[in-house]
Amino acid sequence: MIPFNVPPCVGDEIQYVSQAIKKHRISGDGEFTKRCNKWFEDNTACAKALLTTSCTHATEMAAILAEIKPGDEVIMPAYTFVSTADAFVLRGATPVFVDIRPDTMNIDEQLIERAITDKTKAIVPVHYAGVACEMDTIMDIAKRHNLFVIEDAAQAVKSSYKGQSLGAIGDFGCYSFHETKNYSMGEGGAILIKDKSYIERAEIIREKGTNRSKFYRGEIDKYTWVDAGSSYLPSEMNAAYLYAQLERADEIYDDRMKSWNKYYKTLTPLKEKGLLDLPFVPEECVHNAHMFYIKLKDIEERTSLISCLKERGIGAVFHYIPLHTAPAGKRYGRFDGEDRFTTKESERLLRLPMYYGLKEDDIEIICNNIEDYFNK
């Protein structure tokens, strides 16, 4: 059996989690959370990083910080996870879906401007598979129209665009540490804040609308309810698990990149024969090997390859059903322009097993099985 995913674990997690327990300080914002926050601040250009309970929650925080209100519109691709839209729908906003580029599966930056109305408040680029959206164009549009840019960088920790870390280019960036992501704490995420003027409000929103963070720093002598907020800070036990992986982030990165490159090289002859398509990484992007996908002729071929691989014990899976075709997507959102690529390309895409510790021999087996499928 070769599973589709194995949650990352480098070995030190158990020791760090037990340290957190022994200190009798397992609620949020202890030593490990602070170390994680600092790691993101040291490794990206953000002014502040705050660990959260999920990427979904980090996006909700960004929506509150951007003061998204009922009737506002937020531009995003339909080819994404529900959380990208949900965080804004919860504030009463309308997700406006724009078609993707078939080469990267990212939002087509050329179609954003025509989707802007006087209700538009933000653009939410999603860096699919850890490959950056065309950020110069997106930042330029946002600046000219006075819009927030909230990066859904759930899959993009350690990826960059023209040397800038993803998640720290827009006003806010959201990371995920779900068990399927490159670095994990089971469930968890982080919000990255570019402009320091938003830090204090972010701390308050994350702490149930109270100024408890200021209180802990000794800046005030009692804490109180000062704003709307929720409970977005994770337990120290989860942060301890994540910190073990951040300490060895390069090792995880290199291991995944080795697997990605092995897939790419081994499957290139099939691409050359015109049997499948392989991922494209634009020159200005450094990706993080979050995902390895192939694209087949159509949904029928994909379905039959999935079941063929399943019979041989290989976990290959498809990905997002475009949000504008989902019941909630129809109710809450709208698609601007024509769906030329979103549905078509999403139906062709197949994700192959990819995780820290995936064996080279297993990649060989997977690729041989794909080749067998085309030969039969």
Ligand SMILES: *Cc1c(COP(=O)(O)O)cnc(C)c1O
């Ligand atoms: C994983 C993922 C999310 C959600 O992350 P959680 O931490 O599970 O909330 C959001 N957007 C994208 C693009 C993702 O891949």
